[in-house]
Amino acid sequence: MTERAADSFEDWLRERLPERGLRGKAAAVVELLLSQPRRASFASAGELAQVAGVNVATVTRTAQALGFAGWPALQLELRARYLSSLSAGQVAAEHRGNGSPSSRSLRRDLDSLALLNRRMDERVLLTIAEAVAAARRTVIVADGSYAAVGLALAHNARLAGYPVAAVTAGDAELANTVSTVAAGDVLIAISFWRLYESTVLAANEAGSRGARVFAITDAASPALANAAEEVVLVPAEGEAFFPSLTGGMAVAQALVAQLAAVDPARTGASIEAAEAMWARFGLLHRRPATP
């Protein structure tokens, strides 16, 4: 979907909300429709319910709260909007495979990354990179399967020469870490699909202690958006049950590239030091000479 189309789609959907709003589970369904429009276009109410962690009846009732007779009626509208947001291509994609789950997964990740490229406001990435570069230290909060993105970001940011640590090992460590956060620090909260309570608490706590807070997420969760100075939205719609971390990893990669450009001399020196250490410890396998 194009950026303008996405705004229009979201505006349209939010206009249909009842005046008193929606509570917990129904709101989760709406967020899922917004963050996974492709799935919403095809999936059964049962599948949507499973992904959103609600009962199938709630999907039906949410559709009705939005002014439709039921799920099929809502889905028809969602599908039409989703398809019309895709423009007719002028260049054929090269199609591979026979529709296996793995090839579908790769294709979906490609689509998500294309969307990410179109949507990304690089000033936000620049803001975050500069905040990290200027920070006393940076804490990245990421748990469960999101930990991978947090770890990669922290590891490479450290290689780039900055004091960045990822907290991925549970609530106790997170609480201990956040209790030391102060003004001058940066906290980056990474959360896709389902939002951990502890992540929200950490973001709010860090903010109230004067740290700058940023979020990398796949849905416009008000709880996290309220806590964060900037939010990076990343498509994370995956094949089957699992959200895809490919877009998140690409954002982590982009952030580090931007961070490395803030002070090239500092980053260069840090990398040289790391390389010297690798050589001293004999960590790397000697590649045979190219034939």
Added chain:
Amino acid sequence: MTERAADSFEDWLRERLPERGLRGKAAAVVELLLSQPRRASFASAGELAQVAGVNVATVTRTAQALGFAGWPALQLELRARYLSSLSAGQVAAEHRGNGSPSSRSLRRDLDSLALLNRRMDERVLLTIAEAVAAARRTVIVADGSYAAVGLALAHNARLAGYPVAAVTAGDAELANTVSTVAAGDVLIAISFWRLYESTVLAANEAGSRGARVFAITDAASPALANAAEEVVLVPAEGEAFFPSLTGGMAVAQALVAQLAAVDPARTGASIEAAEAMWARFGLLHRRPATP
């Protein structure tokens, strides 16, 4: 669909026809798939049958004649191709950003992922997924920044219901783990850019103990290729100093998608158990009502 995309789609479909061809009604179904790809992407077999003037059983049997298990399997492939044909032009046509490091990084990751989609031999992913599903247990070796990919793969494979562990914390732990590897196990070595000596040793050792060894890497390293039954090549060229893990993450995602399809009942039960546990521990944030 564009003319060239239609030719490719049509070529693909006609290649799947049985050698002796199709007669009357089945041929009408195929013509309908070609002439109304959007309907083919969404409609039930019953609706297609009605439009084509055939019995619903003929739709199923035509799908089977084309090499699919049934209508849903064929439709999934048709849908993926139809959507790709709509969005592919966007992948190729739109270029964003003014050359900042972050936008160059995102762009490069998109190109890498497009390359990965074109090159990927999905039979290799299927082989690995089936090996993991049949294994006594699976060990993923990934260190340094590659740890992120290993952790994500292990975490999601466990969610899918399989005994998979990642070793990411250094040589001592790796040695201890490999010393327990035996026939019936699987070892997946993940290594990009620079190849850790310990990774090569672990792969060789596991192989000599009778385990099946697979590698996910960005270069055709003879040392690792010799040790591995199959090698998945992933473009990992990143912006600036750092290799990009985006392609690696996409492959991990694809593997888990394939793994989840090996025994859907097992994976479904595992996910249900995990969800019940999340609910019991009150881990997930309740989203507030949307205003």
Added chain:
DNA sequence: CGCCTCATGCAATGACCATTGCATTTCCGG
């Protein structure tokens, strides 16, 4: 024209779908 093979329709079957009434849970306001 007759025979044989393959294609196709009919109908039974099991699975999944969406909806809704009732009971329970949750949230908000006093």
Added chain:
DNA sequence: CCGGAAATGCAATGGTCATTGCATGAGGCG
């Protein structure tokens, strides 16, 4: 804290789905 209203889950229900065995029809060949 309590009560009431709304949200939500459970389960029953009727409908639609896709598949497949059996019977019949169609087409091709001798």
